[in-house]
Amino acid sequence: MKVNTQSVNFTADRKLIDFIQKRMDKLDIFYDKIISSDVYLKIENTSDKENKVFEAKVSVPGDSFIVKKQCKSFEEGADIAVASLERQIKKRKQKLRTHS
Template identity: 70%
Template sequence: MKVNTQSVNFNADVKLITFLENRLDKLETFYDKVISSDVYLKVENTSSKENKVVEIKLNVPRNKYIVKKQCKSFEEAVDSACNSLERKLIKRKQKSRLQT
């Protein structure tokens, strides 16, 4: 799967990007027709500690899934977003099996 990563208001280090790519590659075990993903990493200027925002757009045939999570760290937000995407992909796979 092709992963496009953009970091807004900061420079993402290599460790974070490899963690993100590894976590997204695991999504292919749930639905193998994933085309690509666009990931936006943002740091919001707020006083709260939960200022790390991860937005993932997952492209699958005839559909797009968008998940946005805000947490204390990028790793936590990526995990949370990927868990949501896993549930969506499992639902999609079950629907496609029922239709055929």
């Protein structure tokens, strides 16, 4: 799956982008009809330690899932967001099975 990664107010290094790509690829296991995914990485200008915002949008036929997480690191945000997307995708697949 192709993941479009955009970083706002900073430049993301290759290691971080590869990490996010690897985590998002796990979603293909649960649902093979994913059209595209966009990831936005933002750093908020606050004194709070949890100033990194990880936002992911995954498009599937007829729907899209959006998850926004604020954490201490982008890696932590990616893990939590992918787990949340995983739950949403499983729920959608279950709904599709029961209606057909």
